Structures are given as C-alpha cells and as structure tokens.
Amino acid sequence: MANAVSASETIDLDSILKQLGAFGKYNIVNYALLLFPIFLAGMYGSVFVFEAPDISYRCEISQCEGTNESFWVEHAIPRDKNELSKCKQYQFIGNYSQSNRTCSEPDFNKAVIEQCEKYVYSDEDSAVKDFNLGCQNWKRTLIGTIHNSGLFLSLPLTGIISDRYGRKVALSIACLMNGIFGFIRSFSTSYIMMLIFEFLEAGLGAGAYSTAFVLAMELVGPKGRVFGNTLINAVYVLGLMSLSGLSWWLQDWRLQIRVIYAPAFLGFTYLWILNESVRWLLSKGRQNEAVDILKKAMKMNKVDLSDDVLLPLSELGNAEDTKSKEVTPKEEEKSSFSRALKSNIIRKRVLVCSFLWITCTFVYYGLSINSVSLAGNKYLNFMLVAFVEIPANFACLLVLDRFGRKRTLITTYVLSACLCISLSLIPKDQKWLPLIIYLSGKFSITIAYSSVYIYVSEVFPTNVRQSLLAVCSALGRVGSTLAPLTPLLALYYDNLPAIFFGSMTLVASALVFTLPETINVPLPDTVEEAEKLSRRKDVKDNA
Template sequence: MEKHKDGVDLDSILAELGQFGRYQMLTYCFIIFPILFSAVYNGQYIFAAADLNYRCKVPQCESSPPEFETGGWGVWAFPESGGRCEKLRPIDHTCTADAFHVNETLRCTSWIYERNHTIVYEFDLACEDWKRTMVGTVHSVGLFAALPLTSFVSDTFGRRTAFILTAVSGGVMGLIRSFSPNYIMYLVFEFLDATLGSGVYSTGFILALEMVGLNRRVLGGNLISCTFAIGQVVLALVAWAIPDWRTLTRVLYAPSLLFVFYYFVIEESVRWLLSKNRKAEAARIIFKAADMNRKKLSPESVKQLTQEEEKAEEPNVEILPNTEEKKKPSLFLTVIKSKILMSRLCICSFWWITVTFIYYGLSINSVALAGNSYVNYILTSLVEIPGYFISVITLDRFGRKRSIMTAFIICGLALISLPFIPTGLQWLLTSLTMLGKLCISMAFSSIYIYTSELFPTTARHRMLGVCSMFGRIGSIAAPQTPLLMAYMASLPYLVFGAMAGCAGALMLLTPETLHMRLPDTVEQAEKIVAMSRNKHPSDIE
C-alpha cells in the first residue's frame, strides 16, 4: 500500500475500520436517495413528452364540446392515412359523405387530442414529432455539459458540496420547468435540469466508494447501480398514478429541496480532504467512523492521523543556468503515435456510443411497445438488476472479453429478431426486448472496468473520459430513434441490434485483461496482448 503525501496509508486504515461497517452503511442510506431521484429525473421526460393519440379538427363535423371519437363521419372526412395530420378538402360547410373531395387533402392546422396529460397537448405539438423527441436530445446535451461542470465543482470545492448542489439544483430547475408557459422555456429548463442536476449520480458514486474498503467496492458499486434501476421503477409508478405532466413534475421534484439539509448529515470524502492537505478534518471523520463501527485503530494509524508531517530542511542547491531538463513528451502525442492505443481508443469509443445508444434507446422505446407503457418501462428497468449481478459473476470467472462479447451478441440477436416475430406473440416480443435490455445493462457495467484496464496509468483517466464523452453521442441520438418508427415499426431495434453485433465483433481486436495488473506505462499497455495471465507488465521485456 502506498501512503498519501500526508503520510497516511488510507487503504490500510479503511481495512481497520471495516470494509462496510455501520458508518459506511449509514452513508449509503443517505446517498442512495438522491441517486434514486437522479434516476427519476433522468427519465421523467419520457412520460412528460410522451406521444398522444390525436386527429385533425374538422369544424363542420365536430360536436360541442369536441370529442376524439368521430362517431362515423371520419370515414368520409379523413384520408386512408387516418386523419392524424391530413384531412380531405371540404367542398362546402356541411358534414356529409359527398361534402369532401375524395383525392384532395389539406394539412391540418388544429387537432383534437384523446388525452391532455403531456406537453404534446399543452404546447400543441401534434404532427411535430421532432419537437417532442428534441426534449430527450436536449436533456442528453445537458448531461454532456454536466461532465466538466460537476468535475470542476467536485475537485475544487469537495465531493459533498458537489453532491448537495447537484441534488438540490435539479429539483429547483424541475419545479421552475413545471410552470413553463411555452415550449421554448420548457426546453431551456430541461437543459438546465440535466446540466446542474445530473452530476448527483457521479458525485454520489465517488463519495460513497471513497469510504468503502477495497474488497467491498464492487458490492458498493452494484448497490448504487441497482438503486438507479429502482428509481426508474419509482418514476413509472408515480407517472402511472399522476399522468398530468405539470403535477407529476412538481411531485417528483419537490422532495429534492430537502437535500439541502444533507449539509448537516453527510461528511466530506476523506480522500479529497487529504488531497487538499486538510488532514485534521479527515482524521476527525475517520475517528468518527471508527467509533460508529466499534473498531479500534492501531497505534500506527492513530500516529499517522495525528502526527504532523516532519519537513526535512532542504539544502540550498544552486541551479546552474545552463542545466537542461528532459522534457517528457505530451500525453496527447504519445497516444497519437501509438497505433495500438489509438486503435483501442477508437474501439472503446464505439463501445461506449453503442451501450449508451441502446441502453437509453430501449428505455425510451419501451413506452411505444404494445401493452401498458408504464408496465413496459418498469420491466425494462427491473431487468437491469440481474444484468448488473451477472456482470460481477462472469467478469472474474470467464474473463472480460468473453463476458462482454457474449452480452453484445445476445443483445444484438434478440433485437434483430424482433421484426420476424408475429404481432400476436406479444409475450415473446416483450421477452426479447427485456433480454436485450438485460444484456446491454450487463455490457454497460462491464465496459467501464474493461476500458480502464486497457490503458496505462499515465493516460487511463483521460482516455476513460474521452470514451465517456463519445458515449454521450449515443445518449443524444437515442431520443430521436422513435422517429424511425414512421418508416418501419421495428427499425429502431434493427439499428440497435446491428450496432450491438458490431460492438461484439470488435471485442476480437482487443486483449484479455483478466487477472492482469494494470499497466503503468504506454509500453506495458501495448504489450498486454503478449503477457501471460498472471505476470506483471514489468515482467515482459
């Protein structure tokens, strides 16, 4: 174990505290609630901007008040397309079978809606599906913008500060959005909601795991992932009970204002405090955790936490003006010059685009499946949980490549087969969709680990960040996939399946990293493919 620059061996101290004691459990109990709400806010637009049944308004035929059902006159007033966006041109102002041209149509300018609970009715978005799907795209763009903003606040002002700010800010933006008088204001605050509030997941994840022992990080990570899945279930249940988008938004977002009180109950990350040379605060939290966990720290650990670091007096050394320092090549140039690392970066980026595109695409399109849209969304959310646990089991038993490749291939086959299933077999259609979501959830949780193992320590964080940023392309494009149904009902699933198959095939071009230590240098990362399973990279010459 390496000691921190303050002389504190935090990993050893955490082992003495207990891998997952009472203090960690209490911390998790507080953290999982904002993360649950982050899942709710991440998917609320799927129901708030859901499509509605509507038809063209035909003034001379409408009852008072107008009703969605035509009562039979729609047969001669609407074309064969059904009268959703076009109607037959009237000859006169009567409503009879011979009062409309048979072959001439008009573009509708007003509509009658079957229901009035989404923004499609509120802002009159009939026959403008791109405006409806744009809500999801704007939300995903906000997620992209949140990456640098949240990381800056977290690294500069602390994990706890970033966690509380993002948890509360999202609630404020959502409540303001619920009073939107027009479509533009709705989009603006949808973007601000995602930009200011979506970072609660990443900061909560870091805050939770930085206080958990090494042997419980996988468990801790899966608990948070499962909480996110449960949050999606909560969203569907509440939306089912409260369909009106304004009321739904207020009910979902109002509780977030209470997270401001977390300032008094959540402690800062000890690792962050030590990185900022705030050793006394870190020691106070560690002693508090030891007391709650009923653990006694060793004298050596207590000494590390309480003793001031001795600063050796450095001798004065005259620096010669002609002394030349060896300049290290920039990380960017090093990666660019390495064909192997550039190839991996491109492949990993495609994986990240694929998993985000399919993951969010299946969630969004689940409400368009036959049957109850709320039940479909609940099923696609719950099926993620076994996917997360399967990834934990298979990654260490069968290896990274085989596990992730199998997940991609099964996902692709399940989704590509959907167009060939008879419409009468609804249970089979739903089952294949659930299988696809399970496999892509498994791949999503696994690809994060595998990507980290393919790059050297000197470039790992940045390369992972690049892949994550490319992954946002998939989440930005996913809300637009329902538009493909206008050409073919199963076209989104064919695209999902094809991308999953390609991602699985690309696994053949990367090395296995099971039981291998993380490479520290570019040279070691390039030689991963030549290493034996249990040797350290430095052993390979």
C-alpha cells in the same frame, strides 16, 4: 516522488477502512444518505419519457366539430396502418351552414388528402397537448435529446467542482440545481421555455449521480465496493421504476415533475450533514480533518484504532506538502496525457472504446425509451425493462471474472444484436413474445454496459487512466443524446429502431476482437505496459 506518496496514502487508508469494517453503522448511515440522490437520479435521467409521450389526436375539422363523430370521422380522415391518421384529412367540400351543422360522407373528397392545420387532442396528459406539438414528432423527441445533451456540460463541470472544492460541495450544488430548474420547468408556458430548463437542469444537476457514486466508492474499503456498486445500480433502477409508477398514478406531467424534483432541495442540506470524503481530504493535505472523520467513524462503528494507526496519515500529509513542491502535478499530467496519445495503440484503443461506449448508451437508453411504444401497458413495460437491469448487474459480476472481458463483451453484443433484429421477424399478433425478447435484449446490453465501464479502466495506463476514461465516457454520451430521437425511425417502419440497435451492436462486437484480454492481468502503470497488452496472446484464466 509525489506518485509514491499517493500510493502509500491509498494503501494506508484502505488498511484503516478494512479495520473499520465495510458494513458498520457509520458506513450504513452515510451510504443511505448517498443512495437518496442516486434514487432521484434514476427518475431524473428518464423523466422526459413521461413529460412528452405520444398521445392520440386527429385533425380538427372545424365545420364538423360538435356534431356526432360517428357519422363523419371515418369519412373525413384516412387510415394509416389500420388506424385513423393523426396528420392528414380528406378535403372538405360540403356546404357549411351555421344553422345546419351536420357532416356525412358526401362532404369529403377522398381523392384529395390534405395536411392538418389544427388538432383535436385526447384527454391524455402530455406536453404534446400543452404546447400543440401534434405531428411534430421531432420536437417531441428533441426534448429528451436536449436533456441528455446537458450531460456534456454537467460531467466535466461537476468533476471540476468535486476535485477542487470537495465531493459534498459538488453533490449539494448539483442537487440544488436539480431542484431549482426542475421545479421551474413544471411551470413552462412555452415549448422553448421547457427546452431551456430541460438543458439547465441536466447541465447543472446531472452530475449529482456521478458525485454520489464516487463518494460511495471512496467511503468503503476494497471488499465493500463490489457490493456497493451493485446496491447503487439497484437503487438507480428503483428510481426508474418509481418514475413510471408515479406517472401512471398522477397522469399529470407538471404535477409529476413537482413531486419528483421537490425532494432534490433536501440534497442541499448535505453541505452540513454529510461527511466529506477522507480520500479527497488527504489528497488536499487536510489530514487533520480526515483523522477527525475517521475517529467519528470509529466511534459509530464501535471499533478501537490506536493513535499509532492514524499517526502515519498525519505524517503522510506533511510529507506530501513538502514533496509536492518538487513536482507540478498539472505539468506531469499534461505531459503523460500527450505522451499516451502519441502511441498508435493507445489512440486506436481510445477510438474503439469510445465506440463501444456510444453503442452501449445508444442501445441502453434507446430500448428504455422505445419500451413505451410496445403493445400493452406502457407504464408496466417501462418498469419491466428497468427491473431487468438488477439481475443483469448481478450476472455481470458472475461472468466477468469467469469468462473474461472480451468473451463477455462479444457474447453480449452479439446476443443483443440477434434479439433486437429478431423483433422485426415476429408476427404482430404475438402479445408476450416481443416483450420477452425486448427484455432479453435490455438484459444483455446492460451486462455489456457494466462490462465496458470496468474494461475501459483496465486497458489504459494508470497515469492517464482517469483522463482517457473521461474521454471515452464523454464521447459515449453521443449515444444517450441521440437515443431519444430513435422513436422517429418507427414512423417509417415499426421495428427500424430495433434493427438499428442490432446493427450497431454487431459492429461493436467485431471491434472488441481488436482489443486485448485483461482478466488476471495487473493494471498497466505506464504507456509501455499498456501497449504490451496488445502484443501478447489472450490471457487464459489461471484461477
């Protein structure tokens, strides 16, 4: 009975939202407010790339420092890949004298190579320099891993707050946490302090994006969601590009953090200026507040809706209060979740979908992070790799309904694999070809990532769809957590990260064959209906 009430509620509300219009003044104003934290989230999600970029440095040879480097550096430091080594030096055998501080080739024994003890850093700005992380690449890349590991905390925590206390409460708190812990991080006096606040900022604030996304999707009717989703993705990409532009301009990672995190405090004011989700209010039985917000929207959009249209919402809320006593939602949800996991088909589907998600996050974030190591201007490279997501999301909308989910996923995974692996076959003297292939790889994996999100929501039954999607999404964060460590692979072979990306996408493409096609198929409402998807032949597009 409770499920029937919820379904009716959704239908009635969607009908009202349709009459209000998808692009009225109320929608535009509230959508603009929600796009602001999404824009900020685009910067926060990858800020670690520019906090601790790899910079130039060499061994500090105290006996020779202060003299003309052109006379002794080439003889003091061995070459690694045609460049002066960052971490090694030849043994110093010269007779050091305070009165005669000169160094030359005879002062170094090239038969003995030693590890550096101290470093001389370039003028480039980086946490590597501030915290003396020379030749400790694992510490440098760990910053991004610690940041992304915070998502394991933020997603469920923000979800609980959002469902229990409201969307705007969860969004306001997350923005405040971003501002507080992000701003404090800019004053880090040690590497450990930086890691602590890196985790706290993401662990308590990264949920701002998901909450704003949910609010935005609940704000408009069905016809406005596709455009709204595309707009959200585009604004997120603009945040990524702005991050790179600011880093290029400021050249100061501490100042950059203060500049991008200060606006997050404005998000806390949403607690008073943003309207709560009407859907959430109705789900909590607060129908009078929901009706007041709808009336406000009517006034702003200059749409007249009679009281007869809004009256059913109030009656529906009263009915739900009465019938909710007959069914305990938590008990029903727990029972449905357990029943779903008892199905071999559903369990296998969860495992496969989780791997698809891990692959997407791993390759998607890995390509973005490693783009700064491409030849050329690292800031422009990062901007281009981010910008390519905009046409990729539009392409996703075009191909999913035309060619189907499975064919799109298999094609984009295989294409990503071929493009990534081909990077290792390109001669190093090529300048633009590697970048073009790199951008094409990011284009294809972005389509796959967007497709997976839609596809996973279609292969699970309605009564546990949100729960199982959350499981796949949470496991998928393993990929984004490991992605910042991939630059370490390049220390052994320049194209090893790309080969690793290609190998994972090939495995993912093979696993897609084990899943059913869902194009033009009604969403399954029960476990039995979901199982039937795997027992029927792939559905052809009858459109």
